[in-house]
Amino acid sequence: MSQSDPWFQSLFAERIGGANYGKDTKIYKFEKIKRAKRAALAAHPERQLLDFGIGENDDMAPEGVRASLKHEVDRVENRGYADNGIAAYKEAAAEFMQREFGVTLDPVTEINHAIGTKPAYAMLPAVFINPGDVTLMTVPGYPVAGTHTRYYGGEVYPLPLRAENDFYPDLAGIPADIKKRAKLLVINYPNSPTGQTATRDFYRRVIDFAHTNQIIVVQDAAHIMLSYDGPPLSFLQVEGAKEVGVEVHSMSKGFNMIGWRMGFVAGHAKIVQAFADVKDNSDSGQFMAIQQAAAAALRMPEIPVQVREKYRRRLGKLVAVLNDLGFGCTMPKGTYFLYARAPKSAGGKTFANAEEASQYLITEQSVCCVPWDDAGSFLRFSATYIAKDEAEEDALMAETKARLGRLGLTF
16 A cells, blocks of 8 residues: 555455555546547537547437426325336336237236346346356447456356357357356347347347256347337247346337436346345335336337437438448448448558547547447447437538548558
8 A cells, every 4th residue: 555545445345456446547448538539629629529429319308208207206106215116117118018029028027127227237147146157248248247247256258249240149159168157148139339130040049048058148128129120129029038038128228218217127027026136225216207207108109219210310321421431331230329340541550459540530530439349340430429400410421421531541
C-alpha cells in the first residue's frame, strides 16, 4: 500500500482487483471512444460528430405508454414494493409470448419480471455457478453473465462468432473437459453485434447439446422484435427448449423503452423460481406504475412493428452508403447494428485492428463507431443516430459518405 491509499485498500475483494483496485491504468474500449469523441469535438467544434456508436433507441417511449405511466403514477394501488413482480405484467408477458410466438406460458410459475435484463444476467450465475464451474458464452456479446460467473469463482469459456461459421458458435469444438464442468450456455439471437438471427435448426442443435451435456441454456432475446429476415423466432418455440432453459426478454429495444428498466425471464418453472429467489434477495421489484405501463406496451403490437420498420429502413440506407465506400457489408438479419469488416488502411496508414481503424475515423472525420476484435476485426455501426425524419436521415447518410470517402479506405 502507498501512503495515498485509504486504510481499507487491502480489503477490496479479489473479484474486482483486490488491493490493486483502482490502480489499473489500462484504458478500455468504450472509454477510449469517449475520449476520442471529446477530442474530435474540441479539435473541430464546427464539425458535427456523426455518432454511429450509440447503442440505444433514439425515440422516446410511445405516447400511449407514457400516458399509461402518467395515469398509473397517481394510483394508490401502485404504492409500495413490487418484490417479484405484479400479476398484471406477468399476464401481459404471457399474452405477448402467445400472440407473437405461439408459446404458452404460465404467468405465475414460468415468468418473472426483472428490473431490466442486466440484473437478470447478473443473477442467473448465482443460481447455478459454484467455484470451478464454467459458463459458455458467445463472443462478441454482452459480458454481464460472464463477469458474474467470475465473481462466483467460475470460469468463462468463449465461443467466437466467426463470419466463416455464419456467426454461430462451434458447439462441437468445445473440449470434453470444459463441457463436463459447464453449467450455463449463454447465447444471444438476434445477435448483437453481428446481426445474425437464429434458425429452428440451430436452436434444435442447442437443445440437443444441452440435453446431452446437462447444461442450462440462457437465450438473450433483447433484440427479438428487431428481426428482418422473417417473423421473430423465440427459443421457446422449439420443442424441448423449455426443458433446458430460459429466455430473457427486454422492453428496451423493441418497445422504445430504453431506461425504463423492464424485462422478464421466461421458461422452465424451476429455473424461473430459482431466479426469483435470488432476485428476492437482491431487489424489491420495479416501481409498480412502470410495470403497469410496460404491461400496456406489451398489449400494443403496433409498437414493435413501427420500431422494426424504422430501423430496417435506416439499416438499408447505411448498408448502401458503406458498400459504395468498399465495406462489402450485407443487411443484418436482426438488431439495429451493422457489423462491417474494418478497413485495413487509409491514407497510407495501416491498421493493426478494428480499434485502430475506429480511432482513425473519429480523429480524422468525426465519424464514431464501435470496434470489435474478438473474432476478426469488425466495426459496429448503429442505426440509432439522432434524426427527426427521413430527410435528416438522408442528409446524414450523404455527409457520412462524403467524409469517409475522403479517407481513401482500403479493405
